[in-house]
Amino acid sequence: MGHRGTAACVALSSRIAQGKGPHNRAPQEKMDWQTLAHELEDYTCAEVEFLVNEAARRALEQKRAIVSGDILYAAGKTPPAHTAEMIEQMRTFQ
Numbered sequence: 001m002g003h004r005g006t007a008a009c010v011a012l013s014s015r016i017a018q019g020k021g022p023h024n025r026a027p028q029e030k031m032d033w034q035t036l037a038h039e040l041e042d043y044t045c046a047e048v049e050f051l052v053n054e055a056a057r058r059a060l061e062q063k064r065a066i067v068s069g070d071i072l073y074a075a076g077k078t079p080p081a082h083t084a085e086m087i088e089q090m091r092t093f094q
Contacts, residue, residue: 031066031067031068032068035068035072036068036071036072039072039075040071040075041084042080042082042083042084042087043075043080044080044081044082047078047080047081050074050078051071051074051075051078052071052074054070054074054077054078055070055071055073055074056070058070058073058074
């Protein structure tokens with residue numbers, strides 16, 4: 001798992017645990033943090049925050065708890081702004 005994936009996992013768990021954003025009205029079900037971190041590896045923390053908010057909206061519309069699939073669904077509709085290749089080019093740019 002890459003560094004950014006770890007950051008995504010921490011950002012997700014932190015936002016949900018703190019009850020920030022619209023998901024504080026929709027409780028979470030058991031989340032598969034490892035899968036989410038792996039799948040969101042190329043997303044920035046700001047992008048992950050957006051995905052969590054979109055997932056919360058979806059769960060609230062359906063009057064149920066947030067599940068990992070809601071976040072993955074939002075990710076499927078919203079690709080990361082930068083590809084892994086672009087990020088690597090930025091790291092090595094001099």
